Amino acid sequence: MEVYEADVVIVGAGGAGLRAAIAVAESDPALKIALVSKVYPMRSHTVAAEGGSAGVVQSHDSFEHHFNDTVSGGDWLCEQDVVDYFVAQCPEEMVQLEHWGCPWSRKPDGHVNVRAFGGMRIERTWFAADKTGFHMLHTLFQTSIKYPSIKRFDEYFCADLIVEDGRAQGVAVIEIASGEFTLIEAGAVIFATGGAGRVFRENTNGGIVTGDGMALAYRHGVPLRDMEFVQYHPTCMPGTGLLFTEACRGEGGFLLNKDGYRYLQDYGLGPAEPEPRNKAMELGPRDRLSQAFWHEQQKGRTIDGPQGAVVHLDLRHLGEKRLRERLPQIYELAEEFLGVDPALTPIPVRPAVHYTMGGILVDGRCASPLPGLYAAGECSSVGIHGANRLGSNSLAELCVFGKVAGLEAAAFAKSATRRDSATLLKQAQKVEQDARALLTRTDGTERIAQLRREMATTMESGCGIYRLADTMQAACDTLDELRQRFRNVGIQDKSSVWNNNWLLTIELGFQLDVAQAMACSALNRKESRGAHQRLDGFEQRDDEHFLKHSLAHYDGAGPPRIGYGDVKITHSRPAVRAYGAAGEKAEKLAKEAGNG
Amino acid sequence: MARTITMEVLRYRPEQDAGPVFQTYEVPFTDDMSVLQGLLHIKDELDETLSFRWSCRMAICGSCGMMINGKPALSCKTFLRDLAPGPVRIEALNHFPIERDLVVVMEDFIDKLERIQPYIIPKEPRTLEQGEYLQTPAQLEKYEQFSSCINCLLCYAACPQYGLNPDFVGPGALALLHRYNADSRDGGAAQRMELVAAEEGVFNCTAVGYCSEVCPKHVDPANAVNQNKTTAAADYFLGFLKPKGSRT
Ligand SMILES: Cc1cc2nc3c(=O)[nH]c(=O)nc-3n(C[C@H](O)[C@H](O)[C@H](O)COP(=O)(O)OP(=O)(O)OC[C@H]3O[C@@H](n4cnc5c(N)ncnc54)[C@H](O)[C@@H]3O)c2cc1C
Ligand code: SF4
Ligand code: FES
Numbered sequence: 144m145e146v147y148e149a150d151v152v153i154v155g156a157g158g159a160g161l162r163a164a165i166a167v168a169e170s171d172p173a174l175k176i177a178l179v180s181k182v183y184p185m186r187s188h189t190v191a192a193e194g195g196s197a198g199v200v201q202s203h204d205s206f207e208h209h210f211n212d213t214v215s216g217g218d219w220l221c222e223q224d225v226v227d228y229f230v231a232q233c234p235e236e237m238v239q240l241e242h243w244g245c246p247w248s249r250k251p252d253g254h255v256n257v258r259a260f261g262g263m264r265i266e267r268t269w270f271a272a273d274k275t276g277f278h279m280l281h282t283l284f285q286t287s288i289k290y291p292s293i294k295r296f297d298e299y300f301c302a303d304l305i306v307e308d309g310r311a312q313g314v315a316v317i318e319i320a321s322g323e324f325t326l327i328e329a330g331a332v333i334f335a336t337g338g339a340g341r342v343f344r345e346n347t348n349g350g351i352v353t354g355d356g357m358a359l360a361y362r363h364g365v366p367l368r369d370m371e372f373v374q375y376h377p378t379c380m381p382g383t384g385l386l387f388t389e390a391c392r393g394e395g396g397f398l399l400n401k402d403g404y405r406y407l408q409d410y411g412l413g414p415a416e417p418e419p420r421n422k423a424m425e426l427g428p429r430d431r432l433s434q435a436f437w438h439e440q441q442k443g444r445t446i447d448g449p450q451g452a453v454v455h456l457d458l459r460h461l462g463e464k465r466l467r468e469r470l471p472q473i474y475e476l477a478e479e480f481l482g483v484d485p486a487l488t489p490i491p492v493r494p495a496v497h498y499t500m501g502g503i504l505v506d507g508r509c510a511s512p513l514p515g516l517y518a519a520g521e522c523s524s525v526g527i528h529g530a531n532r533l534g535s536n537s538l539a540e541l542c543v544f545g546k547v548a549g550l551e552a553a554a555f556a557k558s559a560t561r562r563d564s565a566t567l568l569k570q571a572q573k574v575e576q577d578a579r580a581l582l583t584r585t586d587g588t589e590r591i592a593q594l595r596r597e598m599a600t601t602m603e604s605g606c607g608i609y610r611l612a613d614t615m616q617a618a619c620d621t622l623d624e625l626r627q628r629f630r631n632v633g634i635q636d637k638s639s640v641w642n643n644n645w646l647l648t649i650e651l652g653f654q655l656d657v658a659q660a661m662a663c664s665a666l667n668r669k670e671s672r673g674a675h676q677r678l679d680g681f682e683q684r685d686d687e688h689f690l691k692h693s694l695a696h697y698d699g700a701g702p703p704r705i706g707y708g709d710v711k712i713t714h715s716r717p718a719v720r721a722y723g724a725a726g727e728k729a730e731k732l733a734k735e736a737g738n739g
Numbered sequence: 740m741a742r743t744i745t746m747e748v749l750r751y752r753p754e755q756d757a758g759p760v761f762q763t764y765e766v767p768f769t770d771d772m773s774v775l776q777g778l779l780h781i782k783d784e785l786d787e788t789l790s791f792r793w794s795c796r797m798a799i800c801g802s803c804g805m806m807i808n809g810k811p812a813l814s815c816k817t818f819l820r821d822l823a824p825g826p827v828r829i830e831a832l833n834h835f836p837i838e839r840d841l842v843v844v845m846e847d848f849i850d851k852l853e854r855i856q857p858y859i860i861p862k863e864p865r866t867l868e869q870g871e872y873l874q875t876p877a878q879l880e881k882y883e884q885f886s887s888c889i890n891c892l893l894c895y896a897a898c899p900q901y902g903l904n905p906d907f908v909g910p911g912a913l914a915l916l917h918r919y920n921a922d923s924r925d926g927g928a929a930q931r932m933e934l935v936a937a938e939e940g941v942f943n944c945t946a947v948g949y950c951s952e953v954c955p956k957h958v959d960p961a962n963a964v965n966q967n968k969t970t971a972a973a974d975y976f977l978g979f980l981k982p983k984g985s986r987t
C-alpha cells in the first residue's frame with residue numbers, strides 16, 4: 144500500500160474543502176496538504192447551488208438582523224454564539240471571493256449587487272446570476288491551483304478514517320482508476336464531504352451526496368447532531384426533484400394553486416401583494432412553504448401532474464428579458480427538461496428533499512469531540528442552521544467555516560505528537576481487507592439498487608414534511624432490517640479499474656447508517672419545530688423538553704442511542720416564529736418592549 | 740404504456756476486454772427521461788457493471804459528457820424522446836483515452852487548466868478592508884460568458900485539431916485563459932501570453948467552430964480563441980519592434 148504523509152488531510156473538495164485547503168496553505172506554506180475527493184473538485188455538489196450566498200452589505204442592514212433572521216428561521220435551535228461569529232464573518236468572506244475572481248452580479252456603479260431570499264428581512268444575498276454555487280466552486284478550485292502545497296487526490300474515495308491513540312491520524316483512500324489503496328497519514332483530518340440528501344427519493348442533490356463523512360465520523364464515535372431536520376425545498380421539478388432556486392421568488396415569482404390563487408396567504412404568510420416583500424408570502428421560510436403545499440394537497444387544491452401533485456411557480460409577469468438576465472439557468476431548465484417557456488407558462492413544482500441541517504457534531508471552531516477531526520460545510524453541524532436553514536446561509540457557511548476548520552486543523556497538526564506509522568498502516572490494511580471482502584465474496588444475494596430503493600421509500604414516508612409516530616417507527620424498523628440485509632450484499636462487478644459498483648456499495652452502507660440516525664432522531668423528538676413537524680399529538684414546539692439538540696450515537700449493528708445536548712442561547716430567547724404581516728407586528732412589539 | 744428504446748453502449752473493461760465492444764440494452768423510457776436516466780436504468784436494473792461519470796443531473800457539474808449518436812453531448816441534457824425510435828449509440832468522448840466503458844482519462848485537461856494560471860493575478864492588489872473591486876456590468880459582461888465553462892470537455896471531443904495534436908491547449912482551457920485576461924481585475928495577460936502564442940497555443944486552431952456548436956453552456960470557446968489569435972499576432976508583431984525585455 145502506498146503511504147502519503149501530510150500535515151493536514153481534507154476529505155472533500157467542494158466549497159468547504161477547497162476553502163479549508165486554501166486557509167491551511169495561506170496560514171503556513173510549509174504545511175503539506177492532501178485534498179481528497181471522490182470526484183474532480185469542480186464536480187462537487189456546491190456546483191449546483193443557484194441562488195446566492197449571504198453577507199450583510201447594505202447600510203440599513205446589520206449583523207443583528209442577519210442573526211435574528213437566522214436564529215428565528217432555525218426555530219431557536221441554533222448555537223447563538225456561533226451564529227454571531229458567522230454573520231460577522233460573512234461579508235469579509237464574500238469580498239475575499241470577489242478578490243479571487245468570483246463574477247458576482249453588479250450594480251450599475253460597479254458595486255456588488257444583492258438580492259432578496261426567503262426568511263431574510265433585508266436583501267443580503269450575493270449572487271452570480273443563478274449559478275452562484277457554480278461560480279464559487281470554480282473560483283475556489285481555480286484559485287487553489289495557485290498553492291503548490293495543496294496536493295490533490297482527485298477521484299480518490301475515502302473508505303475510512305484512521306483513529307489511533309484516541310486521535311484522528313489519517314484516512315484510507317481508494318484510487319478509483321486502479322482500485323488501489325493509499326494510506327494518507329496526517330496530523331489533522333478535516334471532513335468536508337457534503338450532505339446526505341440522496342437517502343431520500345425525490346431530491347435536489349447530485350448522485351455523490353451520500354453522507355460518507357457523516358457515517359465515518361459516526362462509526363468512530365462522533366455523534367451526529369440534529370439529524371431529524373431535513374429541509375424540503377418547496378419549488379422542485381416533479382419526478383427528478385431538480386431545483387428551481389428560491390431566487391425565482393426573490394425576483395418576484397408567485398406560487399399558485401389549481402385555482403390560480405396565491406395560497407400562501409392562507410397560512411399566516413400574507414397579505415398577498417404584487418411586489419415581493421421580504422419574509423412574507425413567497426419569501427417566507429422553506430419549511431413553512433413546503434408545509435403549505437402539503438395542506439393544499441390535502442384540501443385537493445393542487446394540480447395533478449404525471450409525477451404527482453404540483454402547484455405552479457408563476458414567473459410570467461417578470462417578462463422574458465428579466466428572466467434571461469437574472470435566471471438564465473432556470474429558464475433553460477424549464478425549457479429543456481419540462482418543455483415549458485416560463486415567460487409564457489407557469490412552471491409545475493413540488494417540494495423535494497434539499498438539505499441536511501444536522502451533521503457531524505463540532506464546536507464553533509469546527510473541532511469534533513474526536514481530537515484531530517474537524518468538519519465543515521453541509522456534513523457538519525456547527526450550529527448555525529438549527530431546525531431549518533435559511534437559503535443562502537450555507538454557501539456562506541462553506542467559506543466562513545471552511546476557513547476556520549483549515550486554520551484550526553493547521554494549528555492542531557503543528558502541535559501534534561509524532562505518529563506511529565506502523566500501526567496506522569496496519570489499520571489501513573484492515574480497511575483494505577474489509578473493503579476487498581465485499582468485492583471478492585460470491586455468496587451475496589442482495590442487490591444494492593433494491594436496498595437503496597427501499598431505503599428511499601421508507602425515508603420518504605417516515606421522514607416527510609409531516610411525520611407520524613407509526614410511519615417513523617416503520618422507517619426505523621425497515622432501516623434496521625435493511626442494514627441486516629446489507630450484510631448479505633453481492634456485487635456483480637469484480638474488477639479493479641473504475642469499479643463504481645463497488646464504491647456505490649460502500650456508499651450505500653454509509654447511507655443506511657445516516658438514514659437510521661435521521662429516522663431515530665425524528666421518532667424521539669416529540670414536538671414540532673422547524674423542518675420537523677408532527678401530526679400525532681405533538682403539533683407544538685415544546686421548549687421545556689426539546690429546546691435541545693439531538694445527538695445520535697452509533698451503536699454497532701443496532702439502532703443508534705439518542706441523547707440530547709444543550710442549546711447555546713446568548714441573547715435571543717425563543718419566541719413565536721411569525722412571518723408576513725404578523726411577523727412585522729411581532730417584530731415591532733419586540734422592539735418596543737426592548738426599548739421600554 | 741412505456742415505450743422502449745435500444746441503447747448500444749460502448750464497453751471497455753481493460754482487465755477483460757481486448758478492445759472496446761458494443762453492448763445492447765432495451766430501456767423503457769418516458770418523455771421526461773434523459774439519456775443519463777436511461778444509463779441509470781441499465782445500471783440499476785440490467786447491468787451493474789456499466790461505469791460512467793455523473794452527478795448533478797442538471798447540466799452544471801460537467802461530469803456526464805459522452806458521444807451520443809456520434810456527437811459530443813451531456814447525457815443529462817439529452818432526452819431519449821428526441822432520439823426515438825433509436826437505436827441510440829453511446830460512446831466515450833472522442834480524443835481521450837478510455838479508462839473504462841464511458842469513463843475517459845481526463846488528466847490532460849486538468850494539466851492544461853493548471854498551466855493557464857486560472858486565477859486572478861491582481862492588476863492592483865487590494866486588501867480585504869478596502870472592500871470589493873468595482874466592476875461595472877459592462878466589464879463583467881466582457882468575461883462572464885467565458886467564466887461559464889463547466890469543464891465538460893465536449894469541445895475537446897469536437898475539436899479536430901486536438902484530435903491530431905493533443906498538445907494543443909484546446910478550446911475549453913483557452914476560453915478560461917481568456918476569461919482571466921478579459922477580467923478588469925486581472926493583470927496577468929502578459930504572463931499567460933507565452934502559452935497563448937506558443938506552439939501548443941491558439942495558432943493550432945483552424946477555426947472549424949465545431950467546439951462552440953457543441954458547447955452546452957454557450958461559452959463560445961471559438962470566439963475566445965480567435966480574440967486571442969489577434970492579440971497574440973499583435974504581440975508577435977510588437978515582438979519584432981521591441982527587443983524582448985526592453986522597456987518602452
Ligand atoms: C440544487 C442546490 C441548490 C442550492 N442552492 C443554494 C443557495 O443558493 N445558497 C446556499 O447557501 N446554499 C445552497 N445550497 C446548499 C449548498 O449548496 C450546499 O450545502 C453546499 O454547497 C455543500 O458544500 P460542501 O462543500 O459541504 O459539500 P459538496 O460541495 O457537496 O462537496 C462534498 C465533497 O466531498 C467529497 N466526498 C464526499 N464523500 C467522499 C468520499 N467518501 N471520499 C472522497 N471524497 C468524498 C466530494 O467528492 C465533494 O468534493 C444548494 C444545494 C443544492 C443541492
Ligand atoms: S467551453 Fe463549453 S464545451 Fe468546452 S469544456 Fe467548457 S463548457 Fe464544455
Ligand atoms: S450529470 Fe452533471 S452535467 Fe450531467
